[in-house]
Every structure is written in C-alpha cells, then in structure tokens.
Amino acid sequence: MFAWHTPLSNAWQDSLVAPVRGEAPGVDRVLLTGATGFIGGNLLVTLIxxxxxxxxxxxxxxxxxxxxxxxxxxxxxxxxxxxxxxxRIGESNVMVGELGGELPEADEARLAEISHVINCAAQASLPTQPDMADTNVRDTLRFASRFSGSRSLRRFLHVSTAMACGTQCGANVQESPFGYGESQHIVPYTRSKREVERLLRVTYPRLPLVVVRPSIVVGHTVLGTLPSASLFWVFRVVHGARRFTARAMNRLDVVSADDCARAIALLAVKPTLAFDTYHVSAGTEAPTIGQIIGAMDEATGTSGRRYSMCRVRDFGAIARDVVGRDRSGSGRLIEHALRRYAGFAELDYAFDNRRLRKEIGFEPLPFTDYLSECVRTSRGVGIVEQMRWDFK
Structure with missing residues (x-):
C-alpha cells in the first residue's frame, strides 16, 4: 500500500493505510485532474x-x-x-482533455461512473498569465457543472490554497468558508482561487464539495527538490543573503508535497467528513525564518553573518549577488519574485489545521526536518535554473 520512507508518527501512518486497505468501500471510480503538476503528481503516486x-x-x-x-x-x-x-498506468487511466474543454461522447459516459473527483488542475505560475482567471474560475466551474446532477458522485474535492484568505487575516487563519466580501491579495492567483471557492458553493449548492487549502508546498520529504524545485530557490537566496524584509521570528507555514498528497487522498476517500473545508498546513508547528536559516546552515555545513531585516529597495543588490552583473534579465526576475514572496512572508500567517489533525491524525514532517534533502538534491543546480519551476 503506502510506502513509508520518513519518520512519521504511528498514528499518521496507520490513518493513511487503514481507509484504503482492501476494498476501499464506496470508491468506485476516482477522477484526478492536474496529475502532471506538483501536488497532482504526488497525488497520482499516492493513489497508485x-x-x-x-x-x-x-x-x-x-x-x-x-x-x-x-x-x-x-x-x-x-x-x-x-x-x-x-x-502499469495504461490507456484506461487516461482521459484526454482540458478542464473546461469538450469531451467525446465516450468520455462523457465515463464521467457518469465517477464517484470521487479530486480537482488539482490550476494555473499557478508566478507571472500573471492572461488566461489565469479563465482556467482557475471559468473552466473550473464548467468542469464542476458536469457533476452537478450526478447520481454516482459522492465527493468533489477541490484543491485551493490557504493564501486564498487574502492579506487581512489575523496571525492564525481559521479553517472556514470565505465570506462574500472583498479581500485584498498579493497576486491574482490567490484571488482567483478565493473567487472560484465562493462560486462553487453558490452555483452548485448540491455538489458534495470539500475544499482543501494547502499552505506553502515546498519539496518532498524523501526526494527533496527532484519532483519540483518550486519556491525552494527563494529559501536559497534568502539564506545566502541572510537578509529579507520579514522578521526572523515570522513564521512560514510550509508542508511537503508528499504529506500534502497523503492528506488530500485521505480526505477524498474517507467515507464521511466532519467539515467541508480543511487546511493542509504546519499550523502551530510552522517554523520561523530564523529556524529555517539555522536548518539551512546545518544542512549546507556553512554559517554566516547574523540574519537581519532589509528593505525592498535592497532586493536589486541581493539579486545581482545571485546572478552576477552579466545576467541583468535574471536579476530583475529574481528581484520581482522576492518582492512578491516578501509580501507573503511579512504576513506571519500560520494556518490552523486542528480539523485535519482530528479528522485523519495529520502529523506532517516539519520543513526543518526534511530541508536537508532539499539542499542535497539542489547541489550543482543553479538558482536561476530552479526558478524555472515557478516561471513556466
């Protein structure tokens, strides 16, 4: 069943194995979207x-x-x-198409047999894409409409993001449906994910909807950055510079892609759930920036000057130190990205995960515990090369 390579608690291991062992009652056919992405790819492996x-x-x-x-x-x-x-993955496991696209009649018939949907598909790149709202809102709604009257569907699990909460929350963000009021966002991506959550509930009130909001997903507890180096390059830049605009005591709520996938898989197939909204996050165990810098020092075998706060105007110099003066294009890209990510880090959010811990015994491996694997698998890989994961 599940292959365990990392030191998780016995309760967390058992909770993952038991619900899917043997017959997996009630799970007739699972439809997964976004399976070629980071979270979706790990979900694919978890389900297999x-x-x-x-x-x-x-x-x-x-x-x-x-x-x-x-x-x-x-x-x-x-x-x-x-x-x-x-x-062993065969043609029967594939349905060719896009989230909001047309499907042939034979595939429409296959959709009628689906009992569980896990929707991971989204446009999530850092640069604002002209089709981001179309993909994340319009196409998602159109996809959901295919199941609005389904007699076989038992669960429609939609993967959102914890930062869909916006920038005006308290330090501990609660697991609850969003209100209908306006909210402020750092990037259009999080705004689009909040909007589609709202519209899914309003437009299809009878859809058996469960919303799952992962926090910052970085690396893999066993494979490090090999599945994706998304966001880890930012930690490398901050560690090298030992400067950022957020305080050393600010928390960064990070979870691994494999822990995230395990939690989503469990929420998807568990026969009954107590709630319809969950955070997949580190919660109160989220490490501080200072703790992350310390863990990176240990993983790299280096140490440097004490971490200190800087101003946004210093990002240009930090970027030039990373890429050198002969690569000004990449430097500007790093500077732009640092401005965006600094906005998130300055919020000092921790996303409450008490619902998930109670529901499935969720015990994610702390980022500082598997960060060494991310460092190991990043050796010999340039920061600019790793950035491509976020600028596709």
Missing part, C-alpha cells in the same frame, strides 16, 4: 500506492491518448513511482 490504479482516471492534456499517457507516466516517475510500476 494505495491500490487504486484500477479505479483511477486522470484528465490529461495531450495530442493523443498515447501522448497524454506518456506525460502521466513521466509525472509519476518524477514524483517517486518506480519506472516499472509507472508502466
């Missing part, structure tokens, strides 16, 4: 390891079934599935 491959269908873009299948297998291998097991 749980013995659900014969009940799994993935909506994947591709020029053909063979092309989509190849992309799906590459994603699974990147997220830790052995190549030999990835070859």
């Amino acid at each position: 390891n749980a013995g659900l491959l014969d009940r799994l269908v993935c909506l994947v873009r591709g020029a053909s079934v063979a092309d989509a299948l190849a992309r799906l297998r590459v994603s699974a291998v990147r997220c830790g599935l052995p190549h030999s097991r990835a070859l």
Whole structure:
C-alpha cells in the first residue's frame, strides 16, 4: 500500500493505510485532474500506492491518448513511482482533455461512473498569465457543472490554497468558508482561487464539495527538490543573503508535497467528513525564518553573518549577488519574485489545521526536518535554473 520512507508518527501512518486497505468501500471510480503538476503528481503516486490504479482516471492534456499517457507516466516517475510500476498506468487511466474543454461522447459516459473527483488542475505560475482567471474560475466551474446532477458522485474535492484568505487575516487563519466580501491579495492567483471557492458553493449548492487549502508546498520529504524545485530557490537566496524584509521570528507555514498528497487522498476517500473545508498546513508547528536559516546552515555545513531585516529597495543588490552583473534579465526576475514572496512572508500567517489533525491524525514532517534533502538534491543546480519551476 503506502510506502513509508520518513519518520512519521504511528498514528499518521496507520490513518493513511487503514481507509484504503482492501476494498476501499464506496470508491468506485476516482477522477484526478492536474496529475502532471506538483501536488497532482504526488497525488497520482499516492493513489497508485494505495491500490487504486484500477479505479483511477486522470484528465490529461495531450495530442493523443498515447501522448497524454506518456506525460502521466513521466509525472509519476518524477514524483517517486518506480519506472516499472509507472508502466502499469495504461490507456484506461487516461482521459484526454482540458478542464473546461469538450469531451467525446465516450468520455462523457465515463464521467457518469465517477464517484470521487479530486480537482488539482490550476494555473499557478508566478507571472500573471492572461488566461489565469479563465482556467482557475471559468473552466473550473464548467468542469464542476458536469457533476452537478450526478447520481454516482459522492465527493468533489477541490484543491485551493490557504493564501486564498487574502492579506487581512489575523496571525492564525481559521479553517472556514470565505465570506462574500472583498479581500485584498498579493497576486491574482490567490484571488482567483478565493473567487472560484465562493462560486462553487453558490452555483452548485448540491455538489458534495470539500475544499482543501494547502499552505506553502515546498519539496518532498524523501526526494527533496527532484519532483519540483518550486519556491525552494527563494529559501536559497534568502539564506545566502541572510537578509529579507520579514522578521526572523515570522513564521512560514510550509508542508511537503508528499504529506500534502497523503492528506488530500485521505480526505477524498474517507467515507464521511466532519467539515467541508480543511487546511493542509504546519499550523502551530510552522517554523520561523530564523529556524529555517539555522536548518539551512546545518544542512549546507556553512554559517554566516547574523540574519537581519532589509528593505525592498535592497532586493536589486541581493539579486545581482545571485546572478552576477552579466545576467541583468535574471536579476530583475529574481528581484520581482522576492518582492512578491516578501509580501507573503511579512504576513506571519500560520494556518490552523486542528480539523485535519482530528479528522485523519495529520502529523506532517516539519520543513526543518526534511530541508536537508532539499539542499542535497539542489547541489550543482543553479538558482536561476530552479526558478524555472515557478516561471513556466
């Protein structure tokens, strides 16, 4: 079933294995979107390891079934599935299409058999894309409309983001549906995810909707940055500069992609849930920036001057130190990204996860405990190269 390579608590391990062992009652057919992405790829591996491959269908873009299948297998291998097991993913596990696109009649019939939907598909790149609102709002709503009158659907799990809360919350952000009022956001992505949450509830009130909001997803507890280096390069820059605009005591609520995927999988297949909104987060265990810098010192075997706060205007110099003066384009990109991420770090948010801990015994491995794997798998990889994960 689930393969354990990291020191998780016994309760967390048992809670993951038990609900999916054997028959997985009530789970007839699972539809997963976004399976070629970071969280979705880890979910794909988690569901396969749980013995659900014969009940799994993935909506994947591709020029053909063979092309989509190849992309799906590459994603699974990147997220830790052995190549030999990835070859077991077959054409029956693939549905070629896009979130808001048309589907052939045969695939429409397959949708009628779906009992559980896990919707991970989204446009999440740091640069604002012109189609971001279309993908994250319009296409998601159109996709959900396919299941609004379904008699077989038992759960529609939508993966959002904890930062959909906006920038005007208290330090401890609660797990609850958002109100209908206006909210301020640092990037259009989080605004679009908040809006689609609201519209899903309003437009399809009978949809068996469960919203899951991961916090900052960085690295993998076993594979480090190999599945994706998204965001880890920011920690490398801040560690090297030992300066940032946030206080050393500010918390950064980070979870690994594999812990995130395990939690989502459990929430998707558990027969009954107490709530319809959950944070997948470190919560009160979120480390401070100072603790992260210390853990990176230990992982890299280095130490430097004491961490200090800087001003936004200093980001240009920090970026030039990273890329050198002969790569001004990359330097400007780093400076722009640091401004965005600084806005999140300055909020000092921790996302309450008491619901999830009670529901499934959630005990994520702390970022500072698996950060060494992210450092190890980043050796020899330039920061500019790692940035590509966030600027596709």
